[in-house]
Amino acid sequence: MTSVTGRPAAVAAGLSPQPAPMREVVEELAADRYAGRRVGTAGGRAAAAWLADLLREAGARVRLDEFPVTGTVREVYGVPTLSWPAGGTHALVFRRDFCEHLASADLPDPRTGRLSTMDDADLTGAWVLDGRYSPRRAEDAVTRGAVGILVPRDTDAAGWMPKMIAGPAPVALPVLAVRTDLYERMRTGAQGSTVTAAVPVRTVDVTGVNVHGEFRPPLGGLTLLLTAHFDGVGDDPDGLRFPAACDNAAGVAAVIEAARILHRVLPDGIGLGVALLDGEEAGATGSAWHAPTVEPGTLVINLDGAARLGQAAAVEAGGPAGPLLAALDLAGRQTGVPLRAQAMPSDNRRYAVAGLPAVGIGMGMPGYQTPAENPERVEDATLTVAARLLTATAVNLADGSNPRRPDPRR
Amino acid sequence: MSTQATEPAAGGFAGDPAEAFNPPKAGGCCGSPATGTGAAGGQTEVCCGTAAEAQASGGCCGEAAKAEARAAEPVGAAPGKRSTDSGAGCCG
Numbered sequence: 001m002t003s004v005t006g007r008p009a010a011v012a013a014g015l016s017p018q019p020a021p022m023r024e025v026v027e028e029l030a031a032d033r034y035a036g037r038r039v040g041t042a043g044g045r046a047a048a049a050w051l052a053d054l055l056r057e058a059g060a061r062v063r064l065d066e067f068p069v070t071g072t073v074r075e076v077y078g079v080p081t082l083s084w085p086a087g088g089t090h091a092l093v094f095r096r097d098f099c100e101h102l103a104s105a106d107l108p109d110p111r112t113g114r115l116s117t118m119d120d121a122d123l124t125g126a127w128v129l130d131g132r133y134s135p136r137r138a139e140d141a142v143t144r145g146a147v148g149i150l151v152p153r154d155t156d157a158a159g160w161m162p163k164m165i166a167g168p169a170p171v172a173l174p175v176l177a178v179r180t181d182l183y184e185r186m187r188t189g190a191q192g193s194t195v196t197a198a199v200p201v202r203t204v205d206v207t208g209v210n211v212h213g214e215f216r217p218p219l220g221g222l223t224l225l226l227t228a229h230f231d232g233v234g235d236d237p238d239g240l241r242f243p244a245a246c247d248n249a250a251g252v253a254a255v256i257e258a259a260r261i262l263h264r265v266l267p268d269g270i271g272l273g274v275a276l277l278d279g280e281e282a283g284a285t286g287s288a289w290h291a292p293t294v295e296p297g298t299l300v301i302n303l304d305g306a307a308r309l310g311q312a313a314a315v316e317a318g319g320p321a322g323p324l325l326a327a328l329d330l331a332g333r334q335t336g337v338p339l340r341a342q343a344m345p346s347d348n349r350r351y352a353v354a355g356l357p358a359v360g361i362g363m364g365m366p367g368y369q370t371p372a373e374n375p376e377r378v379e380d381a382t383l384t385v386a387a388r389l390l391t392a393t394a395v396n397l398a399d400g401s402n403p404r405r406p407d408p409r410r
Numbered sequence: 411m412s413t414q415a416t417e418p419a420a421g422g423f424a425g426d427p428a429e430a431f432n433p434p435k436a437g438g439c440c441g442s443p444a445t446g447t448g449a450a451g452g453q454t455e456v457c458c459g460t461a462a463e464a465q466a467s468g469g470c471c472g473e474a475a476k477a478e479a480r481a482a483e484p485v486g487a488a489p490g491k492r493s494t495d496s497g498a499g500c501c502g
Binding site: 314315316317318321322325326328329330331332333334335336337338339340341342343344359 | 420421422423424425427428429430431432433434
């Protein structure tokens, strides 16, 4: 049995995270009026304004910081269509049977072509089935006269194709991802039949906005920055909703709750700030904008996903984060939260690249970037342990009561 | 600030916490979790690479994916302006 020295001061002081205010944040951010909170949309800006008010009420000095997002956001501006009469289904269902591929060229009007494969000698006028898609192969298909590309894609357990808004660079042909079993039916024995498809997708330049809350000004000593992104991938043009409750309204809720507690229990002289970041779904652009401006030495804890803990919280560390990681480890043992080294490709990487000690923590995203990612998928218990873990980590750092020696190489 | 109580716990890292500096490779982009092989139709597997690759390239993603993203970088970005440096894809 492991012995743990120390208890989080917040717990000792009777200050435990409360699920109710966190639940309110999740419900609010997932509401219809924010339309999925994609960066650069009215819904995203409204969410930022609401969060700014919330931080002010919590006692923070709040600042909004706009930034450009150029050449990154892929916007589906109409509903893509795909029909395959020979398959017995004239109109396939967007995001169930097929979806846009992020590398797709814009194809606003339906285009009909026969089904073919890259092995065929003549691709002129064909929609090419290609299970080994790459930009180079797409270029080859263009050269050979193809009119579009179809690639296979799996769905999640609920039958959805998760939506993303940033990815590989666009190619010169429209590209659709087709559900794998359907793709296989097209590939085996259906070649020569025709499909008709439209892919109204474009790249848009937008303005994002980060929400910064300073609870305690940095005074030259230990300064903590808690971060979580509030943006989502946005609703579809046909009204299909993407509430983004787990990724990452839940993380935002837990970070704010932790900050409220820490504001009351941290000793004087310790800086505490919160950054609620925009544009994470568009390549972590909000943190890329912010990270270079952060005071060197600031300890960054990023929470991305706090909906369903499962067996362990995922943790990735970067920058000179040895002491921070050790404090997190201790906090995990104090609070009973198992931790596991696992990639967290999120805003924490931007801060690490800027030379800051940074850890990224993930506690689950059920329904990830689908309409099923609603507030009901967010567990109160996970919200609570997430806020508790953040609080305990911060208190441990403040204590300096860390029994594990940080690796001096970090 | 803390008391000095000793209490049992099952949390924390089961192994060496330093493994978090080089965790197993992710299947997702910045902004997506490890979604598993093939789940995104080849859209994300190329994006990020390992955390170490991302660190080495000074961004969110590995160098190869970054180069691919930048191949389609829009021209005319304002010089000298602080940039999100996001490339045309997910890779910064």
